[in-house]
Amino acid sequence: MITIKGLKKSFNELEVLKGIDLEIDKGKVVIIIGPSGSGKTTFLRCLNVLETPTEGSISIGGQEMDFTKKVSPAALSAFRRHTGMVFQSYNLFPHMAALENVMEGPVTVKKEPKEKVREKAEYYLEKVGLSDKKDYYPFQLSGGQQQRVGIARALAMEPDVMLFDEPTSALDPELVREVLNVMKDLANEGMTMVVVTHEMRFAQEAADEVIFIDGGVIVERGNPQDLFNNPQMDRTKSFLRKIQ
């Protein structure tokens, strides 16, 4: 489903990603952990090219992007449609009601007929438990509700892979669970997911694989039980000690 080869990203002089190789199979849930500033967000943003990698290639859902060459805007837009992104700060469109937020992609980008899209958007809002809030503007929703609309908006584009960047870290503790539950349902339904999170319980419950990134490289990877309970590398051990 996803193949990443030799991925590097620099901001001016600062090399943030120093060569990442990774394969993710269809239907797998991969959790990325690592210290602040280790490049987790940058990595995720490279996967849907919100950041253009400096080197390397990414293939998702059968489309390959080689970043050693120049990428055309059309190829870029097409490539982004393989992934759905859920942002830490939700980034809902404030001038659109919840349902309109979810409909926006299919109507504007895919040019699907509005009536069909409305049904689809209602289906996805129901999936995230917000049928009764479809006419609410973002400012009328709680953080957890906004984030669930954000998930529905991404799902409505029917991406091959869902990307989550610390989707619950801006939320009050009592709202975290409702978002994680939606994500767990998605995982159980076989959605391929790449999730940056510090929610260890969620990682234990939902992840097929946990990847520990530090200093712009993958330090260690494994299934959650092994990696959390029996880490091999010193850097992983000291990081896990700090967060537990």
Place this chain on the structure above:
Amino acid sequence: MYLNNILADPERMARLVEIAQNSLLPLIQGAIFYTIPLTLISFVFGIGLAILTALARISDVKFLRAVARVYVSAIRGTPLLVQLFILFYGLPTIGIVLDPWPSAIIGFSLNVGAYASEIIRAAILSIPKGQWEAGYSIGMNNRQVLKRIIFPQATRVSIPPLSNTFISLVKDTSLASMILLTEMFRRAQEIATTNYEFLLLYTEAALIYWVICFLLSIAQGRIENRLDRYVSR
């Protein structure tokens, strides 16, 4: 003094009332057939120009940015009256003869274009980067993000300052009297030169400008309320 003299002189009082009554119609006609259309047409062209200029200023193309910057700087750095004189009295020297109407429309549109472009540019830049990224993440291209996500939000931000530009424009159109356009203020001047009641006629014109601007500020409030429906207050 002046007022006392008038009040003590019923004949002069009657004459002033008569002049005021007789001049009201031509002044209002000047407003309806000149001031208001000139304002509206110049504003529409000006906003179009301002959007293009704002987009040029934030584009990746260095040449476009430079052209836009020079245009804005030149218009903002020179008096509007001088610009109108160049268009109407200056250009004929090199064989370009423009009537008062086109001169005025070009002059005021260029002016609005420059000032409003700064407002629109600032409004676009005030929309958080996350809004662009959210648009890109659902597969939108630049044009779609601008049209569907950024412009609707930037409009809300820019309505109050653009209303100020509009109201200034209403008043600035009085400068068109200097290039022979018989708009409201020129009519007031013409009538005053026949009866020498300068204070009366200029005050009358001022009151009509005030009424127009007052009505506009009410309209502005309504539009702002409408656009604020999606933000918490």
